[in-house]
Amino acid sequence: MSTTFEQVTAGKTPAQVLEALEASEVREYGIYADRIGGHIAKARQLCGEDGTEISGVTAALNNADTDYVQLSLLAEDPAKVLLGLRILAFALGTDCMTLYLPAAFAPAAVTAQAAGTSPAAAGKAAELASRLQPLAEEAGVALKTGIVDMRAERYAVHIHIVTAADIADCFDGGISDTVLLSVNGQEPQKVARKAAVGELADLAKAKAVYMNYRYMTPEEAAKVTADSVMNGLVTVLTGSDCVVADCEKRLLADRAQSCGKCVFCREGLIQLGYMQKEITQGRGKPEYLDLSREIGEAMCVSDLCSLGQETAKKALSGMETFAAEYGEHIRKKNCPAGVCMSKEHYYIDPKLCTGCGDCEDVCPADSIEGRPQYIYMIDDLGCTRCGKCIEACGEQAIQKTAGRLPKLPDRLTRVGRFHAR
């Protein structure tokens, strides 16, 4: 970034800068896509309703974003994003500026996994944070991690990191005609803003596309332009991918990111995730679809930020657009993609079990019954297929099968007394 804040604002009043901004091509990127002027007007309206003034500006990824593709933009040119934020703050007459980085930078492996990024990526992000620190300090921008606290920052104007960069470009020769896009989690590429997803991603074998916090058909996805991909990530699901399993995994990442203050986001995500998981395990019930819909629709209107509002849409769109796939899981206990564990059963080979009870001790679901010197049995309904019993068994007596279960004891039977007939 060559242009400085001083160069942009030299001899200009905030009103002039704001006017220039409102007349520009700059659009808010992401979930709240709008002309920048309209975006500011919405924030103004909220302040007006509550009889207060705009309290500051923030730049961040959308709270619902757990893929962090657009952080690459920040990594590439942090000064640009900071400049954009400063220009907006100047235009709005505030000096309260905050740049948010995702909390998933934390080295905790569970967070990294849940966020779908590798630990290496998390390390890279942490490196970014340390690089940003001095620059932000110099620009007078507060650096925070985590999602934007929409309660504390209720009266701020919130812009996407991409928008901030565009604002800077807008005052330095015009906004770029490209935007970052990642297909299937690959390294993000600069692509033309108006290029259609159909041209950028190979949808030939696609069954579904996950994009914009929804599962959509390849036909629908193909028409979306690159600058309308809300977080810069297009995920193509083929015949060997399962929509239900994918959705369950993403809901878990959302839960990890949720701050837990709004009841619908906090508890709704748990219920949705639970039902999705049950469906992947072949234990889904038809009424789950109705309940998921009721909770999901309530989340869309009940939560304060995009994390609650948007995340439910993945479950809702999946169930609606790929109703057949869900139906197959629930009614036929079958995963067409062969991904879900729903067909896999764990059982204890009655010939090998020595009745030691080690498996019972480690089972977190309390789903192994028996008693010493008797053959232990797994309750298939309660079993979560976690595999702890397999590790614990010294006799390799615990088996997995995707097919039919062999004949097993149905009551307490002494070791050595079981005869399959």
Add this chain to the structure above:
Amino acid sequence: MASITIDGKQLTVPDGKNVLECALDAGIYIPHLCHHKDLEPIGSCRMCIVEVEGREGVTPSCMLKARDGLVIHTDTEAVKKLRLLALELLLTGHPEDCSTCPKYGHCELQMLIQYIGPKTGRMKMRSKGFQEDERNPLLIHDMNRCILCGRCVRACNELRGVKVLQYEKRDMEVYVGALGNRLLTDADCRFCGACAEVCPTGAIRDRNDDPDVPKEDRIVPCKHACPAHTNIPGYIRFIREGNYDAAAALIREKLVFPATLGYICTHACELDCKRGQVNEAMSIRNLKRYAAEQDTGKYWKNKGKQLPDTGRKVCVVGAGPAGLTAAYYLRKQGHDVTVKEALPQPGGMLRYGIPGYRLPREVVDREISVITEQGVRIETSQKVEDLAGLRSEFDAVLVTVGNHQGVRLPMQGKDLPGVLLNISFLQAAAMGEETGLGRSVVVLGGGNVAFDCARTAKRLGAEEIHVACLEARDKMTSDDEEIEQAKEEGIYVHPARTFERITGEEHVTGVDFMNVKSFSFDENHRPVIVKEEGSESHIDCDTVIFATGQRADLTEACGLTLGRANSVAVKDIDRDKTSSVPGVFAAGDVIYGTKSVVMAVESGREAASQIDLYLGGDGDISEHLAPEQKADPCIGQIHGFASLSRAKTEIDPAAERQDNMDLFDHGFCKEAVCGESERCLQCDLRLQISAPRTWNTFEKEAQQ
């Protein structure tokens, strides 16, 4: 002002006021959980959602600001459906064991369930898997019961400015605690209890939540423990502000002897002080002493109540703390009061019982002069034998003669020359008369009076002094500091000893003891003592002082019915202080046995009120002397608050103090006062916090 309509009811409300508060104030109940009157709304629980005409969807009413023309519906089908769904979701992580929950019956969540309706059972329930956290003093955290309304976080951060409680996350479960799950003591918690006060469920609770104790007494135990219910947190706050006049005035509202009690009060308040559970109890008595010493009388001198003369005459017999307190208030109620005192000077035990090295006589003189300046007449050296007979001269009589007769235990050698009685000994010492003290002394008894005797004997020149008592060391009734200071002065203390006999033919030669194995009381309050076999021991001495209790110096000749141990029998010790003769009342030690000065003061106040009623007054002796206090709820952060230690007074070393009757404890210096007053948990602030408004209180209002 804005005109809004809620469920068809038109309200005029301040523009911009949150609609939930508007409704509640107007008697319209909207269910709510995360909202609390004293805290900023956050709109997280979704219980208070409403529909606004012309707006899509629902809005939490706590976040909605009143604007002219808003038409609001609180109970539409859409609202009810979403509200039930929100409640069901809230309950998925909450244990289903209401009946065993300590908060049962006071739980706002439980009451919400009653109002909104039972859940449908379609949700997946889970246990959050937190352990109940009992590591902290005063507070219990049970995060399984937390429904994350965030009230405690706001109370701690916004209301109190203490900033200890935060939202935390562990294994995907959000909970509330100090940053990084630290102990509250390590996180500089101020233990104000605001979190427990606003918690709607049983998630943050007081350790002491005994439902049999009234809430205010439980929350401010020091004030409750004080027999006179002095506003302790209030005066400590004035002291912290440096306003000692106001502090002294506030103390004086309940205690006529602030300085005296500042020196010698038995401070029951300190035993119950909640700070004691954090590290060490507040040094309340010494703070009071400092305030009383700095007092200029700005707020109370010539400013208290003085009703016009009633022409009624009252005689108070006995010028001790109980009698003088009663006389003071009776005079203020407009009665003509005469105090008759048997001894040459007024003060009772303050002058003739408590040794001068603990309570300087100038302090007593100064505080009695306040009473005489109010118009109370004190006649000294006037022993009254016929108490009932006084009734013919006076409209009412109050007997406050105290317990001035020592008790000799029935044992061999009790009447030998060289055997002295506690009260007579202390009295003689106080008057500068011959006490009969020898060279080596054994004091029998383990209370404060025993130590007064021993330490006085030391100061009168006795060379070897022993104190022996039945109780084990930790059961001795004397203050710990008395025992420790006595030891410093070279006095030997022998706990858990029986007194077998006093030896000697013509004069005391010593005392035989045995060791006590166990000492308890049976169901009839009779002592049960088990001795250790073969543990006989003997201490040589030439003087024995019985400090094993005292009783009233009264006989049937006084004309009143006497009770246990020569006490004056009254109808009810706590309430009706009328004796067997109408118009004759009694108060202080003479009705309930030897207790404390502060008890006597309270007993005297109570008697004054009753006598005033008897004489046709309204019985209201209360006074407002101190200026109104504005207690700032935002107490802020103090680094290392939990480990701030109890301030020490300046005490002369044993070598300097043990041979004279001069005051040896010089109280707090100004610095110590500042530090000590900062340590107060300000438990009383919690009483400012608004009570929850639940649907049943609205039903009651609606019925009325």
